[in-house]
Structures are given as C-alpha cells and as structure tokens.
Amino acid sequence: MGNQTDIMNNFALQELKRIYSSFDGWRMSPDKQVSGYDTLVRLDRMHGGHHDIVKVLVTFNKDIPANLVDELNKKETSTDGMVSRFDSVVIAPVNTNTSVLPAGMKIYAMDGFEFEGNELIWTKKKVSKTPVPLAVKKAA
Numbered sequence: 465m466g467n468q469t470d471i472m473n474n475f476a477l478q479e480l481k482r483i484y485s486s487f488d489g490w491r492m493s494p495d496k497q498v499s500g501y502d503t504l505v506r507l508d509r510m511h512g513g514h515h516d517i518v519k520v521l522v523t524f525n526k527d528i529p530a531n532l533v534d535e536l537n538k539k540e541t542s543t544d545g546m547v548s549r550f551d552s553v554v555i556a557p558v559n560t561n562t563s564v565l566p567a568g569m570k571i572y573a574m575d576g577f578e579f580e581g582n583e584l585i586w587t588k589k590k591v592s593k594t595p596v597p598l599a600v601k602k603a604a
Contacts, residue, residue, distance in 0.1 A: 472501045476522040479555050479574050480505060484518065486560060498532060500525070506540065515548040526579055527561040528554060537566070557584060 484490040489509035496504045501524040508517045521536045523529070536552045553560070553570045558578035562571055578587055 466479075470501075472524060473503070474502060475574070475576055476501070476524075476555070479522065479572070480507075480520065482575070483553075483555070484520075491516075498535075500576045502503055502529060502532060504532070504535060509571070513546075516551070517544055517548050518553055520553045522555045524557060524577065524584060525560070526582055526584070528556065528564050533564055533566070541578045558587075 480492065483490075484507050490507050491509060493506040493508070498504055500541060501522075503522045504521065505520045506517065507520060508515055510516075513589060517540055519536050521528075521532055523532070536554070536575055539550050540548075549586065551570070553572065553585065553596075554565060555572045556562070558573045577584060579585070579604060
C-alpha cells in the first residue's frame, strides 16, 4: 500500500487547519479534487444556534480558474433545515492573480508558497543568522 496523498495536498491541509481550526468546532467534509492540485473543501460547524458553512478553494495555480469560482459560489444548505450562514474563501500562494474573484471574497495567502514571475516557489522559514542566548547571566 502507500500514502494516497501528495505533499502538496498535505500543505493545503495544513493551511486549512491553520485558518479553520477543529478547536473552534470546524469539521471538514471529504475534499473534492477538481484538477491538478485544485481542491474544493466544505467546512461546517454549529455556532450560536445556526450552521456556519464555508466552501474553500485551495489552488496552486498562478491564475484562479474561473470555472471553479462558479462552483465555489454555489450555496449549500444544511441537511437538518436549520438556518445557515454561508461563506466562500480562496487559499492561494502569494502573488496569485485573483482578478476573476468577485469583490469582497476572502482570500488567504499560503504561508509556504509564492509566485516569482510565473514560477511557484516554496518559501522556507527564515533562519536567524545570529545565535540567540538561552539565558542571560546577571551581573553580581
């Protein structure tokens, strides 16, 4: 056997968990691979007597695919008939072209990826070049 996910899917999952924590009650439904690494995810939670439903598009493309924006904006209802608040969100690398998105849509930048020109690069965490002391000895 083996792992059925790709490293890019793992990065996408980390971004989702960073923004929509299960600690805050968010539950993630199975994701829908659309094409390449584009993924649509449905998140929901009970909060204040109603459902919060969020559809998230995670993409690693330089340009947001217009056909996925239509899919992202389709409203979904809860299965129990309770009042729902619906939102849609895009998670994409820094410097992604978001011109096809409607005004007011939430866009979250991925911490670990950005575009330099047309090339997607992985941005590593900054490493301190100077040593940081563990403790400072007080003068007597």
